[in-house]
Amino acid sequence: MAGAENQSGAENGEQDSESIRRRLETLDGKLREAKGPSRPPVDTEGRGRAMGQAFKLSIELVAGVAVGGFIGWALDQLFGTKPILMVVFLVLGAASGIMNVIRTAKTMQGEPMPGHHLRTKAARDAVAKDDED
């Protein structure tokens, strides 16, 4: 229904802005209705823990790629095989990063790490609980 008012022409700018304002107001009201009276409270602590874990896993992943890339770069400098070894070691580094992520995720779920084990439950909890903002 607001569309009819909008047809009145470009020269009548004052009326135009008035109609836009009115439309915005009705839209605002509708939005408020759609959102409901108040939003449910957010679980800050759970979110913080999840953030911490995600943070930790991403560090593991990035560290693998970074170290792999650095080793490849250093070996390239050493042997003068400019891009090849860096490419190879970047991929290997990504593989080791993913392996680390899987290991960490398994400890977070409370399973003992394959190969490199955490001996106690306390140690596993500490790794899983590593909390952050």
Added chain:
Amino acid sequence: MPDPMHQFEIQRIVPLDLFGFDASFTNAALFMVIGAVLITVFIVFAMRKAEMVPNRTQSVAELAYTFVANMVRDNVGTDGMKYFPFIFTLFMFVLTMNMLGMMPYSFTVTSHIIVTFALALMVFIGVTIIGFVKHGAHFFSFFVPKGVPFILLPLIVVVEVISYLTRPLSLSVRLFANMTAGHTLLKVFGAFVVAMGVLGGWAALAFMVAFTGLEILVAFLQAYVFAILTCIYLNDALHLH
């Protein structure tokens, strides 16, 4: 708005040039000295006249001792108690640095990657040397997981070695990123409190109070994680799977 990264700036207090290297006494060095002195004075003062029934300071010192001792005993075993002094020092140092950083106007040493990386590299190199001294060439079997097909072995060994080499990086980045992120966020919200004024600043202030509590928890937890990961690495080196 004030610069939230200003708090991490290194300032020279006593400029010093050592054979072309800039070895100035900086604010970071100052806080490390303060921390080391604080720990030493506290432990020595607390245990000055050790009694069977400890007073308050003595019981705090004993609490710290038993906490780390149990951590080493649980994660490395009794033969790992040889390395207890090192892990206790490491834990107390990181904890004190993190906690000192929570004081207003102070400097957080552990928010610099070079500091945490140096600590992690020290742990990494030390643990590797211990592994080689203890097991000799047999230590290389650490990089060969059990039950891997023969064809895959060269690939897996390289990946395992890279994974081993990422340890100092992930160990140091974790501590550094936690401290830096937390302190930056605190400063940003501090600026919000001022910018929003008497009327609007209270919400940001309430958040800051809660977040400071969380930061103190993180400061302790990160020191704990640093120490326990050192224990786990030490255990890996001492007891090959």
